[in-house]
Amino acid sequence: MDNRPIGLLDSGVGGLTVARELLRQLPNEEIVYIGDTRRAPYGPRSSEQILAFTWDMVNFLLSKNVKMIVMACNTATAVALENVKTKLDIPVIGVILPGASSAIQQTTGKKIGVIATQASVRSGEYPKAIHFKSPSIEVTSLACPKFVPIVESNEMDSTIAEKVVKESLKPLIGKVDTLILGCTHYPLLRTLIQKTMGENVKLIDSGAETVRDISVLLNYFMLNGTEREQINHQFYTTAGVESFQIIAEKWLNIGHINVMHAEIEEGKEL
Amino acid sequence: MDNRPIGLLDSGVGGLTVARELLRQLPNEEIVYIGDTRRAPYGPRSSEQILAFTWDMVNFLLSKNVKMIVMACNTATAVALENVKTKLDIPVIGVILPGASSAIQQTTGKKIGVIATQASVRSGEYPKAIHFKSPSIEVTSLACPKFVPIVESNEMDSTIAEKVVKESLKPLIGKVDTLILGCTHYPLLRTLIQKTMGENVKLIDSGAETVRDISVLLNYFMLNGTEREQINHQFYTTAGVESFQIIAEKWLNIGHINVMHAEIEEGKEL
Numbered sequence: 001m002d003n004r005p006i007g008l009l010d011s012g013v014g015g016l017t018v019a020r021e022l023l024r025q026l027p028n029e030e031i032v033y034i035g036d037t038r039r040a041p042y043g044p045r046s047s048e049q050i051l052a053f054t055w056d057m058v059n060f061l062l063s064k065n066v067k068m069i070v071m072a073c074n075t076a077t078a079v080a081l082e083n084v085k086t087k088l089d090i091p092v093i094g095v096i097l098p099g100a101s102s103a104i105q106q107t108t109g110k111k112i113g114v115i116a117t118q119a120s121v122r123s124g125e126y127p128k129a130i131h132f133k134s135p136s137i138e139v140t141s142l143a144c145p146k147f148v149p150i151v152e153s154n155e156m157d158s159t160i161a162e163k164v165v166k167e168s169l170k171p172l173i174g175k176v177d178t179l180i181l182g183c184t185h186y187p188l189l190r191t192l193i194q195k196t197m198g199e200n201v202k203l204i205d206s207g208a209e210t211v212r213d214i215s216v217l218l219n220y221f222m223l224n225g226t227e228r229e230q231i232n233h234q235f236y237t238t239a240g241v242e243s244f245q246i247i248a249e250k251w252l253n254i255g256h257i258n259v260m261h262a263e264i265e266e267g268k269e270l
Numbered sequence: 271m272d273n274r275p276i277g278l279l280d281s282g283v284g285g286l287t288v289a290r291e292l293l294r295q296l297p298n299e300e301i302v303y304i305g306d307t308r309r310a311p312y313g314p315r316s317s318e319q320i321l322a323f324t325w326d327m328v329n330f331l332l333s334k335n336v337k338m339i340v341m342a343c344n345t346a347t348a349v350a351l352e353n354v355k356t357k358l359d360i361p362v363i364g365v366i367l368p369g370a371s372s373a374i375q376q377t378t379g380k381k382i383g384v385i386a387t388q389a390s391v392r393s394g395e396y397p398k399a400i401h402f403k404s405p406s407i408e409v410t411s412l413a414c415p416k417f418v419p420i421v422e423s424n425e426m427d428s429t430i431a432e433k434v435v436k437e438s439l440k441p442l443i444g445k446v447d448t449l450i451l452g453c454t455h456y457p458l459l460r461t462l463i464q465k466t467m468g469e470n471v472k473l474i475d476s477g478a479e480t481v482r483d484i485s486v487l488l489n490y491f492m493l494n495g496t497e498r499e500q501i502n503h504q505f506y507t508t509a510g511v512e513s514f515q516i517i518a519e520k521w522l523n524i525g526h527i528n529v530m531h532a533e534i535e536e537g538k539e540l
Contacts, residue, residue: 001402028403097489132271133298135497216486219367227405 002223005030007061008072012040014185015072018207028225032064037239041148042075043117054080078123099206100129109177116182118143151185165192180204236262272493275300277331278342282310284455285342288477298495302334307509311418312345313387324350348393369476370399379447386452388413421455435462450474506532
């Protein structure tokens with residue numbers, strides 16, 4: 001009924017983990033993806049900056065005539081979701097509530113860990129979402145500021161990555177039964193994280209959980225796309241296209257991806 | 271954030287299959303259930319009548335200050351969802367799209383069957399929803415007008431029930447790999463239906479699928495209830511309370527249920 005694209009935004013390449021799930025679960029949907037690689041990582045930035053940068057990307061996506069916006073970035077979701085959602089007349093969805101809801105369903109011992117960027121941890125949005133629904137759950141949050149730079153520089157398979165993951169997660173080992181990957185970059189380190197935490201810890205990919213919610217909202221607002229021959233996804237980055245393209249092709253595994261450079265207008269809210 | 275109840279409506283007791291899933295999956299939510307048992311079944315009625323009766327129940331639920339309305343009835347959904355949804359400023363959700371979406375995901379041979387009431391089959395809403403997303407799927411619809419009276423009279427375990435189910439489903443046997451129980455009464459006959467269709471046929475309980483969507487919409491519209499000591503579900507029927515109560519207690523399995531008689535005002539739209 002509505003073949004306009006779905007817009008995804010992220011501070012960089014992390015949101016590609018959401019894009020991958022979206023392409024897999026919703027093959028009739030076209031996406032426009034914008035990664036603000038030039039200004040990544042968002043995690044150490046102030047809330048004011050994150051809000052302003054998120055608006056820059058929202059306005060870029062609106063210029064592409066999107067029917068829905070997915071904040072495929074936990075940091076942007078934590079800081080900007082409510083603000084953006086109330087100002088737009090298209091649906092806007094973030095990755096925190098879907099991840100929190102799924103973790104509540106899956107925890108067996110009521111001990112949930114959340115790893116995320118500094119800004120996300122500071123926002124307290126995950127514990128808030130979990131405790132709102134289930135106050136008796138113990139939530140331990142841990143900022144892992146070194147993870148995003150590893151992913152953005154495509155060093156996921158390096159020995160440095162292994163060392164950083166091991167050291168960063170030490171405070172959580174043995175203390176949680178469920179771990180929310182509270183940053184869309186982190187599923188790119190999933191194997192290392194699982195190995196470090198142990199096979200019994202259930203990892204929650206908040207991005208993948210979000211796609212189920214996107215599907216429900218497409219139904220609810222009657223925005224589903226139709227099956228069609230030609231679907232042209234668009235990928236934009238605010239920095240150079242090359243390293244973005246390498247990660248996108250490796251991660252999405254849908255053949256050649258044409259990544260374009262985006263000049264986004266800064267500082268203009270809706 | 272919002273402890274108002276969720277309203278569920280059905281032509282009779284069928285929607286209790288949705289209520290059961292809702293109570294299981296969303297323990298923080300209180301429900302108000304109205305079954306129009308006096309005027310059930312809806313299936314053989316005209317669209318005009320079904321629309322008017324549905325509005326009677328919607329108005330009853332609105333008088334109970336509900337935060338969301340679930341049409342836990344395929345017939346009402348097929349005929350009245352769009353009309354009611356556009357006129358209310360609270361979310362209104364039906365059972366057809368969730369069931370159709372789930373069937374599309376689960377079919378292995380692209381042959382989906384739909385069993386429903388006459389009015390639902392006549393509306394063509396299931397094939398429409400499935401073909402919109404996936405035109406290459408073969409959809410076979412079959413009206414089973416004898417099923418609802420069996421359930422409403424609590425004869426699910428009788429030999430008559432077995433005979434009726436076997437004869438009714440004959441046209442579908444061997445022809446579908448997935449079968450949508452396109453009436454919320456039908457899960458009460460699930461064992462018989464599965465036995466008749468064969469173990470390899472995947473049965474889709476549209477009501478249970480709907481509860482996942484309800485959960486997403488509660489998140490999206492920030493309408494979740496909080497964990498609290500006392501939750502008082504309310505069950506109403508437009509006919510006598512006794513047989514409703516027997517089925518409700520058997521099916522919901524949450525101890526004593528206080529069923530009340532509802533006098534609903536007729537013929538007053540919003």
